[in-house]
Amino acid sequence: MNKVIVIGGGAAGMMAALAAADGGSKVCLYEKNEKLGKKIYITGKGRCNVTNASDIEDVFKNIVSNPKFMYSALYTLTNDATKDMFENDFKVPLKIERGNRVFPVSDKSSDVIAGLTGALKRKGVDVHLNTEVKEIITENEMVKGVKLYDGTIENAHRVIVATGGFS
Numbered sequence: 001m002n003k004v005i006v007i008g009g010g011a012a013g014m015m016a017a018l019a020a021a022d023g024g025s026k027v028c029l030y031e032k033n034e035k036l037g038k039k040i041y042i043t044g045k046g047r048c049n050v051t052n053a054s055d056i057e058d059v060f061k062n063i064v065s066n067p068k069f070m071y072s073a074l075y076t077l078t079n080d081a082t083k084d085m086f087e088n089d090f091k092v093p094l095k096i097e098r099g100n101r102v103f104p105v106s107d108k109s110s111d112v113i114a115g116l117t118g119a120l121k122r123k124g125v126d127v128h129l130n131t132e133v134k135e136i137i138t139e140n141e142m143v144k145g146v147k148l149y150d151g152t153i154e155n156a157h158r159v160i161v162a163t164g165g166f167s
């Protein structure tokens with residue numbers, strides 16, 4: 001079975017892990033923090049602005065610089081598809097507010113994290129918390145896996161780096 005390692009358990013890493021699991025891979029996710037999605041807690045002032053429900057062409061018009069950069073991502077997973085995914089797959093009821101901004105009905109970003117972590121569990125993603133990846137192992141210019149800070153080596157067919165940026 002194809003094995004995928006995801007480094008980083010933020011919004012991007014969790015979504016990547018779910019997509020890889022949907023594609024039939026065995027997925028291991030490594031997160032250095034003690035819990036997943038820590039940054040999501042502070043998003044949208046603690047409510048998490050999940051997406052925007054405007055017509056997708058209006059969404060592009062409101063991207064301040066280089067909207068073309070977002071074409072591929074936003075047409076692959078549109079704002080409408082994101083809403084459907086959160087409500088139906090992740091069981092997070094959503095509401096639409098001023099400016100078509102979409103939030104969880106509960107007004108709690110923690111519910112968004114719970115929705116994502118619940119989906120990871122249901123899809124069998126192997127989550128390792130408190131586990132920092134030290135380096136990516138390559139052989140003949142091919143990715144072979146990762147090395148953890150404790151020296152453990154984990155092999156994989158693919159490695160997805162989703163280690164985020166500075167807040």
Ligand SMILES: Cc1cc2nc3c(=O)[nH]c(=O)nc-3n(C[C@H](O)[C@H](O)[C@H](O)COP(=O)(O)OP(=O)(O)OC[C@H]3O[C@@H](n4cnc5c(N)ncnc54)[C@H](O)[C@@H]3O)c2cc1C
Pocket residue numbers: 007008009010011012013030031032033037038039040042043044045048049050051131132133134162163164165167
């Ligand atoms: C104040 C604020 C409000 C925001 N509000 C919104 C909002 O309402 N709606 C919205 O869509 N976006 C919002 N954003 C943006 C959003 O938070 C980020 O775009 C998103 O969280 C980035 O996710 P990420 O997975 O790329 O990165 P991160 O959330 O940074 O995740 C990266 C993860 O990788 C882990 N990691 C790093 N290195 C390693 C390693 N070597 N080994 C293992 N793990 C590692 C980190 O611990 C971290 O958990 C907001 C951002 C801020 C700062």
